[in-house]
Amino acid sequence: MKKPKLFIGHKIREARLKNQMTQKAFAEALNVSTSYLNQLENNQRHVTAGILLALAQTFGLDLKTLGGRESDILFNELKEASKDELSHLSEITERELALAVKHAPQFAAAYSQLYKTANQLKHSLIEFDQAKADLGLFPTPYEEVRDYYHSIDNYIDEIDKEGEKLSQITHDPTLPIFDRLQKYLQDTHQIKVIFGGSADYPNSIRYFDTSTKTLHLNPSLPRSSQTFQIAFTIALIEQDQLLDQILSKLEFKHEESYQICRIGLANYFAGSVLLPYESFLERARLERYDIDLLRHHFGASREQVCHRLSTLQRPGNLGIPFFFARIDQAGNITKRHSATKLQFARFGSACPLWNAHQAFSSGSEIIRQLAQTSDGEQYLSFAFEVQSRSGGFKDPVRRHALTLGCEVSYLKQIVYGDGLDAKNEDNFDPIGISCRTCERKKCHQRSIPPSRHQFNVNINQRNLLPYEL
Numbered sequence: 001m002k003k004p005k006l007f008i009g010h011k012i013r014e015a016r017l018k019n020q021m022t023q024k025a026f027a028e029a030l031n032v033s034t035s036y037l038n039q040l041e042n043n044q045r046h047v048t049a050g051i052l053l054a055l056a057q058t059f060g061l062d063l064k065t066l067g068g069r070e071s072d073i074l075f076n077e078l079k080e081a082s083k084d085e086l087s088h089l090s091e092i093t094e095r096e097l098a099l100a101v102k103h104a105p106q107f108a109a110a111y112s113q114l115y116k117t118a119n120q121l122k123h124s125l126i127e128f129d130q131a132k133a134d135l136g137l138f139p140t141p142y143e144e145v146r147d148y149y150h151s152i153d154n155y156i157d158e159i160d161k162e163g164e165k166l167s168q169i170t171h172d173p174t175l176p177i178f179d180r181l182q183k184y185l186q187d188t189h190q191i192k193v194i195f196g197g198s199a200d201y202p203n204s205i206r207y208f209d210t211s212t213k214t215l216h217l218n219p220s221l222p223r224s225s226q227t228f229q230i231a232f233t234i235a236l237i238e239q240d241q242l243l244d245q246i247l248s249k250l251e252f253k254h255e256e257s258y259q260i261c262r263i264g265l266a267n268y269f270a271g272s273v274l275l276p277y278e279s280f281l282e283r284a285r286l287e288r289y290d291i292d293l294l295r296h297h298f299g300a301s302r303e304q305v306c307h308r309l310s311t312l313q314r315p316g317n318l319g320i321p322f323f324f325a326r327i328d329q330a331g332n333i334t335k336r337h338s339a340t341k342l343q344f345a346r347f348g349s350a351c352p353l354w355n356a357h358q359a360f361s362s363g364s365e366i367i368r369q370l371a372q373t374s375d376g377e378q379y380l381s382f383a384f385e386v387q388s389r390s391g392g393f394k395d396p397v398r399r400h401a402l403t404l405g406c407e408v409s410y411l412k413q414i415v416y417g418d419g420l421d422a423k424n425e426d427n428f429d430p431i432g433i434s435c436r437t438c439e440r441k442k443c444h445q446r447s448i449p450p451s452r453h454q455f456n457v458n459i460n461q462r463n464l465l466p467y468e469l
Contacts, residue, residue: 009043010105015059030054075101081115141256144326154337155313163272169335178227195219209235224301231270275308281319288415306404310337320410327401343376351431352445359383359401368416372428374439381405382416
């Protein structure tokens with residue numbers, strides 16, 4: 001059987017560079033011409049037994065490593081990787097893999113190692129999920145539902161259009177939307193709206209008594225919230241089959257997730273009734289996404305407007321892709337949606353350098369920030385505080401910061417970008433997802449070292465942080 005020709009150009013080049021020799025000097029040492037050596041290094045000529053021997057004798061190369069076994073191993077590794085969807089090599093032929101090993105062996109080896117690392121990480125995550133399942137630490141029902149909305153860019157076309165349809169049916173410019181929906185509920189479903197809790201649930205925000213066909217609303221709620229609760233009730237009555245259809249396609253691990261998601265879908269419907277997609281987006285563009293002008297025009301709350309702005313991803317008529325988050329005073333993110341690359345912390349508090357935290361000291365005033373994440377993406381972020389009280393003076397007041405933002409490429413389309421200089425890198429504050437995942441080494445607000453990152457502790461020196469990354 002004829003022995004295959006051996007091409008080891010990269011090995012010859014490595015040996016020459018290791019010895020810091022020019023092609024001319026190296027060729028002389030091997031007793032070949034410079035042009036012949038150049039052809040060998042570029043795999044245009046196969047190596048002969050005489051060249052192999054000269055490499056071994058003159059430069060101490062191990063013949064075992066030059067016999068092609070390394071190339072065979074590398075080729076087999078890439079071939080094996082190509083069978084895994086994780087590698088994205090399924091469309092690559094064996095001939096192309098062989099050419100990569102032959103002409104770009106270092107790149108092929110680096111890719112093979114990258115695949116091995118990714119595969120190990122994949123299995124580690126599987127084991128981690130299994131361990132969490134064994135300990136009862138799987139994503140909570142609320143986290144499961146949040147992940148679902150994130151996976152669909154927080155836009156659900158079927159529900160959005162159904163809500164928009166109801167908004168058109170009930171449209172009457174002479175009546176506020178609350179009166180229109182209240183009348184629709186009474187005329188279509190014979191359901192009466194009463195302000196005040198029932199005997200069994202006196203302090204509830206909303207209680208629908210199916211036996212008496214009565215919807216009880218808390219009289220302390222703002223009118224925008226009362227309107228939202230009516231639209232929510234209509235969703236449960238009229239869109240029940242559509243909600244079931246959507247939920248049947250989901251694979252949640254918790255039974256509670258389905259009920260939470262049903263509530264979320266009904267909330268989505270209510271938002272699309274109060275702020276119908278086409279007219280809302282048209283008005284948002286006209287007002288340059290001014291939150292207060294939009295809430296006055298549609299009779300909605302600031303939070304309702306911000307939430308709706310984060311859902312404007314209808315195919316064929318896209319709005320600006322916003323991220324939206326609601327944060328409590330401890331820094332926990334209690335609501336999050338993102339149509340951008342920006343991701344929010346799943347564990348722990350949000351980045352302390354994010355302007356959302358400052359909103360608690362700025363009240364209802366909208367504060368702005370140019371921010372850059374550790375991956376180099378730049379954003380405009382604007383935030384403000386909202387307070388809600390469901391009772392009298394002695395009842396607790398809930399305080400949250402709401403933040404909305406987008407990539408700086410949309411700066412000129414948004415009123416909150418006016419006067420900000422995004423061309424100057426010094427105007428951007430460095431922010432991260434959370435200290436646990438942020439790789440920035442010189443952050444003065446860091447609370448803990450990033451996970452999976454080595455750090456040093458010097459007992460004889462104390463800097464701003466008690467450790468050095």
